[in-house]
Amino acid sequence: MATDPVKKLKRSEAIPFLNAGTVDAPVWVRAGRSTICSIEFGAQTSDVDFIMYDSTQTELDAYKPTIPLEQAIYEGDPCYDFLAEKVDALDVADAVIGFLFCFPGTPKKAWRVDEAQCVLTAEDFAGSPAAITYTINLNGERQTGTYTIADGVPTFTPAGATPAGA
Numbered sequence: 001m002a003t004d005p006v007k008k009l010k011r012s013e014a015i016p017f018l019n020a021g022t023v024d025a026p027v028w029v030r031a032g033r034s035t036i037c038s039i040e041f042g043a044q045t046s047d048v049d050f051i052m053y054d055s056t057q058t059e060l061d062a063y064k065p066t067i068p069l070e071q072a073i074y075e076g077d078p079c080y081d082f083l084a085e086k087v088d089a090l091d092v093a094d095a096v097i098g099f100l101f102c103f104p105g106t107p108k109k110a111w112r113v114d115e116a117q118c119v120l121t122a123e124d125f126a127g128s129p130a131a132i133t134y135t136i137n138l139n140g141e142r143q144t145g146t147y148t149i150a151d152g153v154p155t156f157t158p159a160g161a162t163p164a165g166a
Contacts, residue, residue: 009104011037016067016136017154019098020082023115026098028154029078035131036070039101065138067101068123073130083132087122095119099136100156102147110147112156113138 117140
């Protein structure tokens, strides 16, 4: 009997991390108790009316990806504690964070956006469901690469670089 080369991936394998540390000393906290996690690619388009066509054409100008998340309120969860501190401050200057999204599958592909280009916008703090709703705005350039996770801590390797320990 032939084995099926198709593998169903689990949603638990799509892992968003927020940097609760700094660029030089990252402290990655997993946004694992989120009930919402989707990448909205945010296609930016424009319509043009070229005289050589009878109808309007749509051109793709850029992407403006955002990732809406809803973090359940669990005191002691490193992600919740980090977000609660951010929400408590409501400081615009404190809204920039680092972000790492680990895609499921093989190879282990990832996007990383550093602090200068990633903005967290708090949407609301709700009692039912008990959660903080927020959006990660992936501004600027995303680094693509791969990741490994050891003891719950991700290590990101930019595309074209040699992985640590290799």
